[in-house]
Amino acid sequence: MAINYNAKDEVDGGHGSNLVVGSHTGPGNAIGGSGPKSRRPDNTAFKQQRLPAWQPILTAGTVLPAFFIVGLIFIPIGIGVFVTSNNIREFEIDYTGTDEKDPCNKCLFWNDTKPCICEINFTLEQPFEGYVFMYYGLSNFYQNHRRYVKSRDDSQLNGDTDSLKNPSKECEPYRKDGDKPIAPCGAIANSMFNDTLELFQMNESSLIRVPLHKKGIAWWTDKNVKFRNPPGGNLSEVFKGTTKPLNWPKPVYELDEDPENNGFINEDFIVWMRTAALPTFRKLYRLIEKKGVLHPTLPVGQYLLRITYNYPVHTFDGRKRMILSTISWMGGKNPFLGIAYITVGSICFLLGVVLLVIHHKYGNRNNSADIPN
C-alpha cells in the first residue's frame, strides 16, 4: 500500500504544476491540485443534492379541486363583470362625414379661411348617470407607427431649455421650421387633434350648453411631472425663438387661456401625446360632471353636437367618432372580460368533470398496472 500512497502524492504534485490546456476544463482539475485531504467531499445536503424539498406532482387528483375552484371563482366574477359592463351607458357617433347626407360632409373639402362648423343631432334613449366622459375616437390612424411613436422629444416636453432650442433628431422632419426649432417638435405634436366638440341639450326650442370640463383628462403624473413648461414666467417669453408646429394654427403657449392648462401642460396636448396602442383608438376629450343624485347627468332626450371640423382623416381612410360613456369601477364598456371569465370558468368546470370521470375510470387500471412492476 505504501507504494500507492507515494504514487498518489507524485501524481497530485504533477497535476498541480502542469496546466491542462483545453477549452473546457471541469472542476475536477481545479480541485486536483489542492492535495488529497480536501478531495473528500463535504457531506452537506446541498452538495449531496439532498436538500429538503417539496415534491409536488400534478395528478388528476390534485388538479381536480383546482379546476373546480377556478371554475367556481371565475363564473361569478365573469357574471359580475359582464353585468357591470352591460350597465355602462355608451353612445357613439361617427361624424367623419364621408357620406353625402352627413352634415359634416361639407367640411371634407373646405377651402375657407374660417373653420368649418357642422352640427349633428342625436337622441339619448337612456339617461347617463354619474360622471360622463366624452371621448373622440379615430380609426385607421396609426399612432403606433414606429416613425411616429419616436418622433418626440421628452426632455423638451419636460421643460429642458437646451432641448427647447435644439430638439432631438428623432423629431425629423418636424424638428425645425427654417432655422427656428419647433416647440413642441415631432410628428405626434404636429398632428395634434384639433377638432372642437361642443355638446348641447335640445330643450324644445332652446339649446342648453352641456358644461364640458377639460381638466383631469390626462394622467396626473403626466400633467405634473412628465410634462413641464420651460422655466421662466411668461410663456410667450419662454417660447421665444421657437416656432409652432407646421399644422398648428396657434403656437403652443396659446393653447388655452388658463395658465395652468397652457403650453406643454395643456391636457388635450398631453392626452394626444400618449400614443395609442392600436390604429383604432379613443382618447378622453372632456368630462361632464354629475349634477347630483336625483338628476341624471345627461337625461333622455335630444342633443346637438357642434363640431369645429379641422382634422382631416379622409385622406387616409380614417374615421372620427365622438363617444359618450359612463364609467364603472372597471372603466368603460367592455364585454370581453366578462365573457372570457365566464367561458374560462365553465371550461375549467367542465374539464374538472371530465377529469373526474377519467380519474375514476382509469385510475383503478393504473393502480393495478402498477403492481406487476
Next chain:
Amino acid sequence: IDISLNLCAEAYIPQKYPDNRIVSSKYTFWNFIPKNLFEQFRRIANFYFLIIFLVQLIIDTPTSPVTSGLPLFFVIAVTAIKQGYEDWLRHKADNAMNQCPVHFIQHGKLVRKQSRNLRVGDVVMVNDGETFPCDLIFLSSSREDGTCYVTTASLDGESSHKTYYAVQETKGFQTEEEIDNLHATVECEQPQPDLYKFVGRIHVYQERNEPVVRSLGSENLLLRGASLKNTEKIFGVAIYTGMETKMALNYQSKSQKRSVVEKSMNVFLVVYLCILISKALINTILKYVWQSDPFRDEPWFNQKTESERQRNLFLKAFTDFLAFMVLFNYIIPVSMYVTVEMQKFLGSYFLTWDEDMFDEETGEGPLVNTSDLNEELGQVEYIFTDKTGTLTENNMEFIECCIEGNVYVPHVICNGQILPNSGGIDMIDSSPGVSGKEREELFFRALCLCHTVQVKDDVLVDGQKKSPDSSRSCIYISSSPDEVALVEGIQRLGFTYLRLKDNHMEILNRDNDIERYELLDTLSFDSVRRRMSVIVKSASGDIYLFCKGADSAIFPRVSEGKIDQVRSRVERNAVEGLRTLCVAYKKCTQEEYDEIHELLHSAKVALQEREKKLAEAYDQIETNLILLGATAVEDRLQKAGIKVWVLTGDKMETATTLFKLLKTSLRVLSKDEDLAFIFYVSCRLSNDLQDFGLIIDGAALSLIMKPRQTGSSGNYRELFLEICRNCSAVLCCRMAPLQKAQIVKLIKLSKEHPITLAIGDGANDVSMILEAHVGIGIIGKEGRQAARNSDYAIPKFKHLKKMILVHGHFYYIRISELVQYFFYKNVCFIFPQFLYQFFCGFSQQPLYDTAYLTLYNISFTSLPILMYSLMEQHVTSDMLKRDPSLYRDIAKNALLRWRVFLYWTFLGVFDALVFFFGAYLMLENTTVTINGQVFGNWTFGTLVFTVLVFTVTLKLALDTHYWTWINHFVIWGSLIFYIIFSLLWGGIIWPFLSYQRMYFVFIQMLSSGPAWLGIILLIIVSLLPDILKKVLCRQLWPTATERTQTKHQCLSVEQSTIFMLSQTSSSLSF
C-alpha cells in the same frame, strides 16, 4: 555535441532549434484583447449576435443597440475575464517553469542558468528528485551500471519507477571535465508526440578512432516533466527543447466531443433561425404590400424625412428586412448559451461532490475532465468495459504453478504482504524425475529473471543500510501487477529476486546463495506478441533465453516439453477464471548469441521502421523453445462490480438472467484476461428479447473486421453487428487496444447511431475511451493514463452505476428542459411582437420597452431556469438507482425529439396568441380605468409583458418537481424582482434617458381593476393546456417515471421520515 534531426531521407537539413521556453499561455498582455475577441467571435453564436449588434448600430432599427449590445458585452466580458485569468495562471506557471534553475556544463564547469536559456546540445546535470528541464539523451549516471530511475507520473500518470539506460560509450563520464571533452553527433527523428517512441543514433568520436555508432531508443531519452528518482545525479544532452519536447507536443487539446443534446440544440437553433428569417421576410413583404397605398406609406401626419424618401427601394427593403431581424432576434437568445455553459460547468460539481462516489481506500473522488458531456451520461445505450482492473480489483494473487505437469500450490500468498504461515509448497501429483528437478529449478529461475520488475530501493530512501537478508521485505514495482504477483509468488517458493545491478540480475536461491546473471538482452513485452523474453548469462557462462507469455503465444514456438499436460492444466485454470502464463526457455551457445545480438543490434540501430524490424528479429529469436510450465494468477472481481446491465434499462427478470449469464460466461471466458475485453450490449427494449450472449476473441474479430478483397467487405461486419445487437451481452477476449476502438466505432457508426460509453483503466483502453461518445477512466492501479484521457474518471467501477443512472439521468432531464424552456420562453416573448406588426403598419415598432427587451432574458427569467437546471430531481436519486427501467424513459434523446420540440413551440405560440389577443381585446377602443383616462401603446406592451413574465415563470414552476428553498427563492424572487424593477423603472424620470415613455405606465396599469383581472385570466388560460396535457398524459399513458412519482407520492409521509434517516446515516451505509 552536434545534434541533427534527421529526416526520412537521411538528408541533413540545418535546423533552427527553439529555445527551452515552454509557452502554454495563449495570450500576451498586448494581444489579449484583439486575440481573445477574435477567438470569441469565431463562435458562430457570438458572431451572430455581433452582427445583430452592428446592424443595430449602423441602420435605423426599432430597438436600441443597447438591447443586444449589453447582453453580448456581458457574455464576452465574462468569458474574457475567465480566459484572461486562466491565461494569467498559465503565464505564472510558464514563468515558474522557464525560470527554474538548471545546472549545466559550460567549458568543463557547472553553471546555473535559467531553464529557458537552455539550447539543444547543452549538457545538463540533473540531481535526484529534480525534473528534467527538456528532453535529454541520457549520457551518464552516478550509478555505476549507467542506469537511472525515473518516474513519469506527471506525463502519463505511470507512477512506477522506470529504468533508463545511459549510452554505452558515455556512461563512464562522471565529472564535468570528462563530459566536456565528449565529442559526439546525435541524429534523431523530428520531434513527435508519442512518449514511448524515439529513434536516433549517436556517433561518439574517440580520439582519432572511427566514430562509434550507437542506437538510441526511448530507453535513452529522458523526457521533460519526468523526474529523477533514486539516482544521485545524471548527465544528459538536450535534444528537444521548449515547445518541441514530447511533453509540450502532448499538450494539444483533445478533439472535442459533442453531446446529442448539443446536436439537437444546434438543429433547433437552425429551425429558429429559419423561423426568424421567414418572420422577417413575411413582414417585409407585407409591409410593402400594405404601403403600396401612398396614404398609408406616408400619411400627412407622419411624413418621412427627405433622405428617407430618396433612398433606393431595394436598399429600403433590405434595411427593413434587417430591422425586422433585429426586432425578432431575441428568439435566439444569447443567454441560452451562457446558461447552458453555466449549467454544465456548475452542474459538474455535483458529480465531484458526490460522497457515494468517493473512494475511501484511495482517497479519490470522481474527476470531471470535460463538462460538455454531462447529459450524455443519461443517454448511454452501449457500455464497453475493459475487464482487467476495471471489473476486477487488479489485485493479483499467485495461485499455483505447473511444472512439467506437476502442480505446485503455495499456501497463502497475498499481494505485497507476507503471511506468517507461507513458504511451504503442496505437491500435487508429485513424481519429479531427475530432469524434472532440473526443469523445476530452471522454471523458478526463469520466473525470477524474465520480467521487468524493479525493486524499490529502500536503502537510499531510508538512509540506513539494510543487510541483504532483510531484502525479503523489499517492494517490487512494475507496470503490470501480475508480474509483481509472479515474482512475489516465486519468492514464496524460495527464489527471491534481489535487484538489477550493473546489468547483472541477482537472485537469492533456496540455499540463501546469491546467484548473478548477466542481463544480455530484453525482448520487451508488447500486446501484439503477448510475450517477453530475456537473454541472460549465468555465472557459469551458460546463456539462456527465457520466454514468458500467453499460452497462445508460447505453444506454437515450443518444440519440446510436456506440452499436453501443461496445456490441459492451463485450460483447466482458464476455466477457473485464472490468468495463465506459460514459461519456456532455450539454451544458446556463445555463437548463437552473437548472431542474435547482431540481429537485435542492427534492428535497434535502424532509423526507419525500427519497430517492424525489431518485431521480426524477436520473431526469429523466440523459436524452438522448451516448455517449462505454466503459472496461474487470480485477479479478484471488484465487489459489486458487474451490475452494469441493469442500467441498460431492461426488466428485472432480464437483468437477473443476464447477471447469471455473465457470471458464468465470465468464468468460462476469462481465459486470457490480460487481453480480455468485454462489452455489454444494451438489452434491446423489445420484450421478446432472448438472452443470448456472444463470445468472440480477438483473432476471430480481426478476421471479421478485415476488409475483404472480394468486394463483400461489409458483409461480415454487418452480420456480426446484427448478431451483436440481438445479444444481450457480448464478450470479446484477447483484444488489441486498437481492436477495442474498432468495436466501439463499429457500434457507434451502426444504423441507429447509439450512444456508447467506454470504461477502462489502462493505457490500452485509451483508444477506446477516446473513440466512444463518453469515455470513462478508472483511477486505478495501472496508472492514470486512462483517467487523463477520459471525459470523466471514477475511482471504482461500481461508481458507474450512480454516475449513469442518477447523475446522467438528472443531467439529461435538466438540460433538455433548459433547452426546450429557453426556446419556449423566447417564442412567448417574440411572437406577440410579431403579431403587433400587423397592427402597427409593419413599422417595426417594438411592443415592449427597451429595458424589458434587454432584461427579459438576463434577469427576469434567467435564474429560475438556471436553478431548475441545477437542482431538479423529478424522481429521487434512490428511486433512480433502485429502478433502472426509468433510464429507458429518457433513452434515445426522448425529451428533445421533434414531437416534444414541436409541443413546446406550439405551446409557446399558443401562449403568445393568448397574451397578445387577450390584451388586444381588453384594451382595444375602450378605457379600463376608473377615471376614464386612456392607456397608450406602452401600457399595452407592459400588460403583455407582465402576463408573459408570470406565465413563463409559472410554467417552470409547474415543471419543477423538486422545490428546495432555492427554487422558491429564485422563482418568487424573480417575479418580485420584476415588479420592483417595473415600479422603479416607471417611478422616476430617469435623467440619462432621452425618452420617458415608461413613466408611471406600470403603476397606472396596476391601478386599473380590469388589468388585474385580465392578467390573472390570461395567465390561467396560458397555463391551462399544459396542465391539462400533463394530467391527461399521466392519467392515460403514464411513463415509468410518472408511475414512480405517483407511487412515491402515496408514500410521501413515510418517505420523508425515511429520507431524514438516510440522510443522517448515509455516511455509514454507503
